[in-house]
Amino acid sequence: MICREERCGFKSRGRLTKHLANEHGIHGKKAVEAWRRKHNWAPIFSQDYLAKRAEDLKKRNERLRAFAKIGRQLGQAEAPKPAKSRGKVGATAKRSPAFLEEAIALYPKLGSWGKVAKKLTYSDWQADQKGAADRLRLEVNYYLEHRKPAA
Numbered sequence: 001m002i003c004r005e006e007r008c009g010f011k012s013r014g015r016l017t018k019h020l021a022n023e024h025g026i027h028g029k030k031a032v033e034a035w036r037r038k039h040n041w042a043p044i045f046s047q048d049y050l051a052k053r054a055e056d057l058k059k060r061n062e063r064l065r066a067f068a069k070i071g072r073q074l075g076q077a078e079a080p081k082p083a084k085s086r087g088k089v090g091a092t093a094k095r096s097p098a099f100l101e102e103a104i105a106l107y108p109k110l111g112s113w114g115k116v117a118k119k120l121t122y123s124d125w126q127a128d129q130k131g132a133a134d135r136l137r138l139e140v141n142y143y144l145e146h147r148k149p150a151a
Contacts, residue, residue: 013048014049015046
């Protein structure tokens with residue numbers, strides 16, 4: 001690659017971007033694009049550099065896929081499979097209306113869904129404290145939005 005700025009003639013084997021930034025003050029994509037337009041769309045990267053870069057990216061992606069595969073294999077052996085969805089996407093787990101009414105009544109006294117979840121579903125709360133509180137809050141909100149008014 002040869003710099004086409006007047007009286008420069010810098011030669012590079014890979015790319016001109018660093019030279020343009022350091023020697024000519026051409027920084028950023030728009031400035032480099034303007035430089036290329038000025039010089040009849042002169043290339044910035046050599047073909048060898050682009051081929052090497054593509055090969056490096058290909059190798060990197062292969063390594064990442066291999067690591068992901070190993071991770072999935074290890075994860076399946078150690079962690080239980082996630083529970084399958086019941087019903088519509090976004091629908092919460094079905095709890096009895098009495099349970100949800102009890103949670104609604106406890107919330108003003110305890111002041112947080114985490115404390116309500118701890119009191120009502122201790123085993124779920126102990127396994128995943130924040131998740132249990134969030135699930136309970138979502139179930140109560142869903143119940144309140146969709147419950148049928150008393151006749």
